[in-house]
Amino acid sequence: PWGIDLEGVSVRYPNGTVGLDDVTLRIAAGEMVAIVGLSGSGKSTLIRTVNGLVPVTSGTVSVGRRRVDGARSAELRRLRGSIGMVFQGFNLAGRASVQSNVLVGRLSRTSTLRTLLGWYGADDRELAYRALHRVGMLEKLHHRADALSGGQQQRVAIARVLAQEPRVVLADEPVASLDPPTAHAVMQDLADINRDLGITVLVNLHVLDLARRYGVRLIGMRAGRVVYDGPAAQAGDDV
Ligand code: ADP
């Protein structure tokens, strides 16, 4: 797995809004970190600086000791191949099967003509099946993605990320649109891939209870700054 390093990172959006204000963070390879804060506190800006989606105004961002800020587009594409992204809205191709949605995760790892044409090999399928099995969705292989519940779709999205063989997983409010039992199940999947596969996981949440329960380390954000950084289990209600 990869670690993540932010050194004095500030983000100012073109309209002048401050997204991040001098954030320094060192996340070790293999950590499970929950980021909490109110809407607008900078959680998703933070995650999007890590995969280079939001350019930093000052400071440096590194993933796996490779610089993200200022990286050329080819290098950025390579880095993103190892960074799995999970979103609040699942981002699946609704009309495609669960299997094809998960196999698409292979595209960011291997860009051979074969995969570009959609001719996946036995090894690709094996990985897709293993990933779906891990999140308990293997029996939905041939279902259309939009026929699944929200929680099931998010688990397929996690399987797609696993098929990518990521070194880091970034999840931006992955359970915000799910009911509480489903949210727990999805958070448990993220905790399992961290524990069983050793993958570094960074997850944005706006529910403190979930962060305390599933994060090992908790980072509290407010107005673009880190206002708490410590063990999740000991975090009080004032973070
Ligand atoms: P969340 O709180 O879940 O991050 P937001 O409502 O803050 O959601 O943002 C939703 C989308 O709108 C994001 O893609 C974000 O980049 C964009 N956005 C948020 N605030 C602004 C803004 N002031 N100007 C332009 N885009 C914004």
Ligand code: ADP
């Ligand atoms: P959170 O994820 O905690 O809701 P965000 O990172 O989305 O917070 O937003 C942090 C701040 O940056 C907010 O004030 C938000 O309105 C602003 N912001 C986010 N995206 C954009 C954008 N694309 N353009 C302008 N302002 C933005």
